[in-house]
Amino acid sequence: MARSLLGADRRSSGVDPDAASPPAPRTxxxxxxxxxxxxxxxxxxxxxAWTQAPGVREDLQQALRLSQAPARVISLxxxxxxxxxxxxxxxxxxxxxxxxxxxxxxxxxxxMGGGLDVNLEAVVAQRPDxxxxxxxxxxxxxxxxxxxxxxxxxxRTHEDVRRELLTLARVLGLPDQxxxxxxxxxxxxxxxxxxxxxxxxxxxxxxVEVGSGPYGASESSFxxxxxxRLGQANILPAAMGPFPQIQGEFVVRSQPDVIVISADSRxxxxxxxxxxxxxxxxxxxxxxxxxxxxxxxxxxGPRLAEAAQLLADCLRRLGSPR
Amino acid sequence: xxxxxxxxRTAARLGLWMLLVAALGLTMGAAAGSTGWQAPWRVWQxxxxxxxxxxxxxxxxxxxxxxxxxxGLAGAVAQGVFRNPLADPFLxxxxxxxxxxxxxxxxxxxxxxxxxxxxxxxxxxTGAAFVGALAAVLITLTLSRGVQHTLRLLLAGVIVGVTLGxxxxxxSLLRPEVLRTMQGFMLGSAAxxxxxxxxxxxxxxxxxxxxxxxxxxxxxxxSLGENTARSLGLPVEAGRLFLVLxxxxxxxxxxxxVGLVAFVGLAAxxxxxxxxxxxxxxxxPLSACVGGNLLLLADVLARSLMAPQDLPVGLLTAALGGGxxxxxxxxxxxxxxxx
Amino acid sequence: MNPSLQTRDLCVSLGGRQxxxxxDLRIAQGRWTCIVGPNGAGKSTxxxxxxxxxxxxxxxxxxxxGVRPAELTGPQRARQLAWLGQAEPVSxxxxxxxxxxxxRLPHQGWLAVPSVQDLQAVESALRAVHAWDWRDRxxxxxxxxxxxxxxxxxxxxxxxxxxxxxxxxxxxxxxHQADWLAQVQALKARGVTVVSVLHEISLxxxxxxIVLLMDGRLVHHGPSAQAQTHRAIEAAFDQRLAIHALGxxxxxxxxxxxxxL
Numbered sequence: 001m002a003r004s005l006l007g008a009d010r011r012s013s014g015v016d017p018d019a020a021s022p023p024a025p026r027t028x029x030x031x032x033x034x035x036x037x038x039x040x041x042x043x044x045x046x047x048x049a050w051t052q053a054p055g056v057r058e059d060l061q062q063a064l065r066l067s068q069a070p071a072r073v074i075s076l077x078x079x080x081x082x083x084x085x086x087x088x089x090x091x092x093x094x095x096x097x098x099x100x101x102x103x104x105x106x107x108x109x110x111x112m113g114g115g116l117d118v119n120l121e122a123v124v125a126q127r128p129d130x131x132x133x134x135x136x137x138x139x140x141x142x143x144x145x146x147x148x149x150x151x152x153x154x155x156r157t158h159e160d161v162r163r164e165l166l167t168l169a170r171v172l173g174l175p176d177q178x179x180x181x182x183x184x185x186x187x188x189x190x191x192x193x194x195x196x197x198x199x200x201x202x203x204x205x206x207x208v209e210v211g212s213g214p215y216g217a218s219e220s221s222f223x224x225x226x227x228x229r230l231g232q233a234n235i236l237p238a239a240m241g242p243f244p245q246i247q248g249e250f251v252v253r254s255q256p257d258v259i260v261i262s263a264d265s266r267x268x269x270x271x272x273x274x275x276x277x278x279x280x281x282x283x284x285x286x287x288x289x290x291x292x293x294x295x296x297x298x299x300x301g302p303r304l305a306e307a308a309q310l311l312a313d314c315l316r317r318l319g320s321p322r
Numbered sequence: 323x324x325x326x327x328x329x330x331r332t333a334a335r336l337g338l339w340m341l342l343v344a345a346l347g348l349t350m351g352a353a354a355g356s357t358g359w360q361a362p363w364r365v366w367q368x369x370x371x372x373x374x375x376x377x378x379x380x381x382x383x384x385x386x387x388x389x390x391x392x393x394g395l396a397g398a399v400a401q402g403v404f405r406n407p408l409a410d411p412f413l414x415x416x417x418x419x420x421x422x423x424x425x426x427x428x429x430x431x432x433x434x435x436x437x438x439x440x441x442x443x444x445x446x447x448t449g450a451a452f453v454g455a456l457a458a459v460l461i462t463l464t465l466s467r468g469v470q471h472t473l474r475l476l477l478a479g480v481i482v483g484v485t486l487g488x489x490x491x492x493x494s495l496l497r498p499e500v501l502r503t504m505q506g507f508m509l510g511s512a513a514x515x516x517x518x519x520x521x522x523x524x525x526x527x528x529x530x531x532x533x534x535x536x537x538x539x540x541x542x543x544x545s546l547g548e549n550t551a552r553s554l555g556l557p558v559e560a561g562r563l564f565l566v567l568x569x570x571x572x573x574x575x576x577x578x579x580v581g582l583v584a585f586v587g588l589a590a591x592x593x594x595x596x597x598x599x600x601x602x603x604x605x606x607p608l609s610a611c612v613g614g615n616l617l618l619l620a621d622v623l624a625r626s627l628m629a630p631q632d633l634p635v636g637l638l639t640a641a642l643g644g645g646x647x648x649x650x651x652x653x654x655x656x657x658x659x660x661x
Numbered sequence: 662m663n664p665s666l667q668t669r670d671l672c673v674s675l676g677g678r679q680x681x682x683x684x685d686l687r688i689a690q691g692r693w694t695c696i697v698g699p700n701g702a703g704k705s706t707x708x709x710x711x712x713x714x715x716x717x718x719x720x721x722x723x724x725x726x727g728v729r730p731a732e733l734t735g736p737q738r739a740r741q742l743a744w745l746g747q748a749e750p751v752s753x754x755x756x757x758x759x760x761x762x763x764x765r766l767p768h769q770g771w772l773a774v775p776s777v778q779d780l781q782a783v784e785s786a787l788r789a790v791h792a793w794d795w796r797d798r799x800x801x802x803x804x805x806x807x808x809x810x811x812x813x814x815x816x817x818x819x820x821x822x823x824x825x826x827x828x829x830x831x832x833x834x835x836x837h838q839a840d841w842l843a844q845v846q847a848l849k850a851r852g853v854t855v856v857s858v859l860h861e862i863s864l865x866x867x868x869x870x871i872v873l874l875m876d877g878r879l880v881h882h883g884p885s886a887q888a889q890t891h892r893a894i895e896a897a898f899d900q901r902l903a904i905h906a907l908g909x910x911x912x913x914x915x916x917x918x919x920x921x922l
Contacts, residue, residue: 213502240631246632
């Protein structure tokens with residue numbers, strides 16, 4: 001159990017190095033405690049992650065030692081799939097996870113499971129030179145032990161996306177300029193989308209719902225940052241974390257100007273207790289996202305500018321609040 | 323003569339205390355919300371908050387109390403029928419049945435690939451949970467071929483619980499998009515309770531109390547063993563079957579609205595027993611009151627501890643209920659060590 | 662003799678094993694009959710069959726008129742018969758008074774409140790076992806003997822004309838055993854038929870009649886003072902018992918085997 005919990009956050013290990021050497025058994029302390037301490041320490045030490053250098057960063061960048069640029073790449077995160085294709089290396093992909101669906105060419109690639117249930121056999125059968133997966137996905141240790149190079153990336157902000165494009169370019173053996181030019185294009189498109197909005201459509205208070213619970217996207221998430229670039233405000237401040245779970249009451253009190261939600265949830269919005277009081281609901285100021293649109297918005301990848309365009313279009317459609 | 327009246331008076335006194343705590347809890351519930359803990363008089367003075375109080379906080383608080391009462395009732399009945407202080411309402415597989423019902427419903431009707439899933443589904447989800455819980459208990463009864471042997475019934479319940487749980491896990495692996503919802507359901511939440519849900523649960527609670535009252539003496543007699551109960555002329559088999567069905571209905575009604583909330587059904591009858599030993603005709607309604615207060619308190623804490631975040635209420639009932647049981651255990655051990 | 666309880670060709674099999682075989686028994690009304698026999702003879706099974714708590718083949722009849730217990734409704738039968746089982750589970754949280762009040766269930770409706778007769782019956786039963794003073798105590802706080810007395814009181818509070826008791830003297834110390842014997846005499850005086858299973862032969866010999874079972878068959882049924890009964894009992898226990906007279910009573914003494922083993 002200790003291993004699976006190690007997935008993301010090895011820094012805060014909490015293992016006391018003194019646990020390896022149990023205290024000298026005194027006569028009044030039961031001996032079994034000492035043996036239990038030895039056993040637990042030995043169990044933990046047997047995990048190679050502990051014997052490696054502690055303090056590994058969340059985005060492992062230099063841990064890979066590739067002799068040449070990887071020709072066969074498997075991507076297990078849709079955002080990373082899209083990034084690889086944005087760098088023009090779609091042809092190197094030999095397998096993707098079941099959720100990757102853009103661009104259309106990846107839909108014909110073999111599926112290797114999902115983020116949470118990676119099909120190790122399928123991955124290994126493809127003989128990949130590199131596997132890209134989320135930091136929080138289980139199975140990284142196993143794949144490494146099987147001799148498969150794994151690069152764990154999980155972009156959470158715009159800055160992360162820029163950095164990961166650069167990392168990917170380097171790992172794939174591409175010149176830095178390629179990644180930088182992709183990023184410059186995205187940045188320019190983002191600014192263009194922002195500038196296309198007239199002044200009266202600025203500074204509206206958004207509520208973006210990303211899941212039932214409800215979970216919202218705050219200012220510190222990449223979605224929130226996109227909204228920030230568009231000059232919009234967010235009812236969820238950055239202090240709450242990127243995707244906080246909030247009470248329905250909080251949204252009602254905050255009275256957002258615009259609600260962004262998936263189209264499936266839109267119909268039942270009125271039935272939530274108290275939500276009929278929301279001005280946004282009464283005036284129909286709701287951006288209902290189709291599944292494809294939701295994909296664009298929810299992925300921190302090269303389509304950030306497209307997401308911004310989506311939101312800007314919706315804003316123009318809704319007009320300013322009455 | 324003194325004792326019969328005395329237990330009635332003790333029960334009445336306890337009941338009054340419980341209702342006072344409930345009133346206090348509801349007041350706190352009206353004041354606790356996304357702004358954390360507010361003083362109730364502050365809420366009274368601020369008219370802009372009243373719509374929120376009336377439409378969100380009060381139905382949620384009342385609903386939490388009702389769901390807790392249903393679970394407390396079911397727990398007391400379960401502990402009486404099985405003569406086991408470790409029995410809880412989910413013993414006969416109703417928890418796994420409800421989870422499977424929800425999972426099936428989401429897999430079939432929640433076909434969207436986006437992270438958010440349909441809200442219209444949620445209305446049907448409560449129905450699916452209810453049907454699932456009942457169906458699981460019926461399967462258990464069929465597997466054990468009636469209620470003749472409690473051991474067989476318990477074993478069948480374990481089998482059904484484990485099997486349905488495995489099917490649920492398998493289904494949610496096939497359709498991982500339902501995982502987030504399933505997790506929410508399994509931890510329990512009173513977040514979306516409205517007045518309609520409160521009405522449904524109130525009816526279920528009333529039905530449960532009325533149906534279990536005449537059988538309270540059967541539960542008392544069962545504590546003397548089956549042979550004695552039968553020799554006293556009580557319909558042991560039919561009565562037990564009826565009580566199991568009441569238990570199933572109460573559990574299903576609660577679980578359908580708030581999900582799988584742990585420990586309430588287990589801890590509430592224990593709390594009643596710790597205060598006074600009462601015959602079942604008093605113990606069952608009092609367990610309902612205690613269960614209601616427990617879940618109400620847990621929900622108020624869930625709302626206000628990390629506002630505006632909503633903690634899953636099942637975590638808090640586990641902390642509260644589990645903590646209470648731990649306290650009793652340590653006191654008991656202390657008593658034994660001292661003796 | 663006006664038999665209160667009668668069996669014809671009674672057979673009981675439990676778990677595939679034939680426990681009672683073709684028993685024909687006539688238990689007299691208003692007398693105390695004691696069922697004795699070696700371990701595994703089927704004594705408890707017979708008692709349970711008489712109480713209608715087990716499925717059986719053959720017939721069990723009450724009174725000479727031939728009313729079958731199975732034909733009566735539950736409460737009707739419960740008013741005719743009081744049962745005290747052996748080592749049955751008891752909940753620790755009931756108080757003594759409430760437990761004895763449970764014995765009045767056959768006389769109460771589903772939603773009825775205890776009546777004056779109920780309260781009087783409970784009080785007299787509790788006084789008879791000298792438990793009236795601690796009627797508010799919880800069962801969990803009682804010793805084994807005190808609990809047994811309370812269970813006895815529960816059976817007595819039913820005030821049924823037939824009482825079936827399985828090992829009623831377990832955990833009781835001699836003074837309370839003597840009390841119980843006195844109670845049985847008082848019940849007999851009121852015309853109650855008492856049938857008990859006892860493994861203490863000396864105490865069993867104080868009954869009016871002895872039913873001797875071996876391997877599920879009725880070996881002997883006769884008055885306890887008869888020499889024939891005594892010889893039958895000694896034979897049933899492989900002559901490890903010797904029954905002697907001691908004043909007006911009979912006692913059974915253990916006989917050690919010869920030292921040649």
